[in-house]
Amino acid sequence: METPVAVENLTMAYGETVVMRDLSFCVSPGEIFVIVGGSGCGKSTLMRHLIGLQSPKAGTVKLLGESLNEASPEKINALLRRVGVMYQGGALWSSMTLLENVMLPLEEYTDLSAKERRELARYKLSLVGLAGTEDYYPSEISGGMIKRASLARALALDPEILFFDEPGAGLDPLSAKRLDDLTKSIRDSLGTAIVIVTHELDSIFAVADRAIFLDIATKTAGAIGKPRELLENPPNAAVYEFLTRAGSKK
Amino acid sequence: MAGSRDITATILPSAVDPASCELRVCLAGTWTLADGLGDLSAIESAAKSVPAQKRIDRLTFSCDELGEGDSSLICLIVKMATWARERNVKFDVAALPERVLKLYDLATTGTRYVAAEREERSAGIFYKIGRWAENSAGDFFKALDFLGETFVATGRFFRGKARMRWRDCLYFIQDAGLEALPIITLISFITGVILAFIGAMQLQRFGATIYVANGIALAMVREMGVVMAGVIMCGRTGAAYAAQIGSMQASEEISALRVLGVSPVEYLVLPRLLALSLMLPLLTIYADAIGIAGGLFVTGTMGITVDQFWTQVMATLNVRHLASGLIKSVFFGWLVAWSGCYRGMRAGKSALDVGSAATSAAVLGMVLLCIADGIFAVVYNALNF
Numbered sequence: 001m002e003t004p005v006a007v008e009n010l011t012m013a014y015g016e017t018v019v020m021r022d023l024s025f026c027v028s029p030g031e032i033f034v035i036v037g038g039s040g041c042g043k044s045t046l047m048r049h050l051i052g053l054q055s056p057k058a059g060t061v062k063l064l065g066e067s068l069n070e071a072s073p074e075k076i077n078a079l080l081r082r083v084g085v086m087y088q089g090g091a092l093w094s095s096m097t098l099l100e101n102v103m104l105p106l107e108e109y110t111d112l113s114a115k116e117r118r119e120l121a122r123y124k125l126s127l128v129g130l131a132g133t134e135d136y137y138p139s140e141i142s143g144g145m146i147k148r149a150s151l152a153r154a155l156a157l158d159p160e161i162l163f164f165d166e167p168g169a170g171l172d173p174l175s176a177k178r179l180d181d182l183t184k185s186i187r188d189s190l191g192t193a194i195v196i197v198t199h200e201l202d203s204i205f206a207v208a209d210r211a212i213f214l215d216i217a218t219k220t221a222g223a224i225g226k227p228r229e230l231l232e233n234p235p236n237a238a239v240y241e242f243l244t245r246a247g248s249k250k
Numbered sequence: 251m252a253g254s255r256d257i258t259a260t261i262l263p264s265a266v267d268p269a270s271c272e273l274r275v276c277l278a279g280t281w282t283l284a285d286g287l288g289d290l291s292a293i294e295s296a297a298k299s300v301p302a303q304k305r306i307d308r309l310t311f312s313c314d315e316l317g318e319g320d321s322s323l324i325c326l327i328v329k330m331a332t333w334a335r336e337r338n339v340k341f342d343v344a345a346l347p348e349r350v351l352k353l354y355d356l357a358t359t360g361t362r363y364v365a366a367e368r369e370e371r372s373a374g375i376f377y378k379i380g381r382w383a384e385n386s387a388g389d390f391f392k393a394l395d396f397l398g399e400t401f402v403a404t405g406r407f408f409r410g411k412a413r414m415r416w417r418d419c420l421y422f423i424q425d426a427g428l429e430a431l432p433i434i435t436l437i438s439f440i441t442g443v444i445l446a447f448i449g450a451m452q453l454q455r456f457g458a459t460i461y462v463a464n465g466i467a468l469a470m471v472r473e474m475g476v477v478m479a480g481v482i483m484c485g486r487t488g489a490a491y492a493a494q495i496g497s498m499q500a501s502e503e504i505s506a507l508r509v510l511g512v513s514p515v516e517y518l519v520l521p522r523l524l525a526l527s528l529m530l531p532l533l534t535i536y537a538d539a540i541g542i543a544g545g546l547f548v549t550g551t552m553g554i555t556v557d558q559f560w561t562q563v564m565a566t567l568n569v570r571h572l573a574s575g576l577i578k579s580v581f582f583g584w585l586v587a588w589s590g591c592y593r594g595m596r597a598g599k600s601a602l603d604v605g606s607a608a609t610s611a612a613v614l615g616m617v618l619l620c621i622a623d624g625i626f627a628v629v630y631n632a633l634n635f
Contacts, residue, residue: 123324123357129356131362131363132365135368158283188352189353191349
């Protein structure tokens with residue numbers, strides 16, 4: 001099996017303003033990998049690089065063994081079909097019901113009949129705990145449900161990698177925890193590699209196998225490793241401060 | 251790539267109860283979505299072969315040769331579970347591989363939400379008519395409500411009490427005035443050209459081409475100038491007002507104003523109403539002039555000199571004609587801005603609602619503009635204005 005995500009010496013920039021430089025890491029199959037850092041450090045930008053929405057200033061991003069810099073647009077489309085993304089605001093299409101939202105990727109990429117698509121989409125919604133909500137429009141459901149529906153849509157095509165952008169943002173602690181549990185269940189049962197962008201410490205310690213810490217001061221990766229080990233053995237002050245300050249409130 | 255999946259269902263005598271039997275489903279091979287979702291035909295045909303006096307009391311699995319399976323497999327198992335539940339058959343998942351079992355648990359446990367209540371599509375025609383009438387009446391009263399609010403705000407404005415930012419007002423004046431000139435120029439000029447051609451076609455038969463000038467001057471100043479300017483502003487500015495206020499509604503900016511004790515009608519609606527009511531008369535005068543110039547351009551090609559044209563125009567127009575257009579323009583400007591703001595303030599909270607607010611603002615503005623123009627025509631006629 002190909003490595004889901006491999007990043008080598010990645011430098012990200014907006015114009016001449018460098019956001020982060022020399023990032024290198026790999027995400028293994030079935031691993032939950034978390035991108036951590038303070039606000040404005042480039043977490044979301046990094047995710048946009050990983051899913052090919054932005055091109056690197058330097059270095060390479062490989063998705064499922066294919067370099068995004070070199071692949072043709074058709075190749076990239078084929079790659080992205082094997083990737084699911086849950087966006088920060090859910091990004092559900094507001095003119096469609098939840099069921100139709102989940103059905104759309106199936107319609108584009110599979111040969112299933114309308115009845116089968118409906119059935120499969122219904123199953124995906126029940127997988128994220130939204131059984132019975134098929135006919136709701138996104139404007140009629142709560143924030144936590146929107147995240148789940150967005151996850152169901154990301155899962156529609158049985159992706160090999162899932163990307164979550166700030167899954168806990170805007171959720172109450174209990175809903176956020178449930179989403180974390182769901183994340184783990186999905187990894188355990190589907191074996192999907194999951195890349196999460198977040199700054200919620202609870203979430204980091206609850207789900208992450210490994211984390212990369214983006215240091216806004218040095219514009220490099222402050223540390224990569226298991227969150228517990230980073231907490232016990234912080235490699236530098238910035239990581240220590242980030243992991244303990246918010247953590248000490250508990 | 252298609253998998254090599256296989257499903258067989260067999261009836262076995264029950265180990266527990268001799269009066270009943272067991273349905274054993276044997277899953278094998280690789281299950282991929284490329285082969286479709288799979289159906290219950292195997293189970294159903296096996297269920298039919300059960301002897302009459304016996305019943306199936308449990309459904310079990312045998313998965314010794316089961317390989318990889320994606321959603322198509324779990325989806326089928328979930329479907330079987332529903333099938334079993336409906337027939338009161340015990341669904342024994344013990345033999346399923348752990349990976350599949352986890353997904354099955356995830357899909358079948360957890361909250362079941364109450365399905366959304368949707369209006370029945372097959373509801374009777376009277377129901378639909380009643381529904382429509384109820385909604386329309388509701389809309390009408392909401393519009394009256396908003397109309398009242400705008401009047402109150404305007405009253406406060408004239409007493410110098412309205413909380414409004416003049417900078418906003420100046421910005422809207424610039425946007426609805428200066429920045430609207432290019433499109434007004436284009437449309438008015440073309441309107442003048444078209445009027446000239448239509449007039450000339452008829453008048454040439456009598457050798458009275460020179461009177462085209464009178465016709466254009468009168469038509470532009472009394473009617474076409476103000477209506478065309480109003481329609482353009484409706485599409486250009488009225489719809490924009492609805493979108494601006496609608497998106498503020500969506501992002502709760504309007505609630506924030508309300509909580510601050512600032513009336514959104516004074517703060518957001520008033521400057522727009524003022525700006526457009528002030529600017530549409532100016533745009534109308536400009537449109538009149540450009541439209542007449544368009545007529546001049548056409549009649550010039552028909553052998554009429556600028557002097558002749560100008561003499562005819564001045565002989566036709568008087569202050570009354572000019573005033574009749576300008577009075578209308580103030581009202582039209584107010585109506586266009588009002589419909590834009592009204593639709594914006596009543597917009598829903600989703601991104602989609604902002605779009606429909608803009609569309610309906612343009613439609614409402616034009617409808618109101620036409621109705622108002624009709625009323626003005628009748629009143630002017632009655633007053634001999």
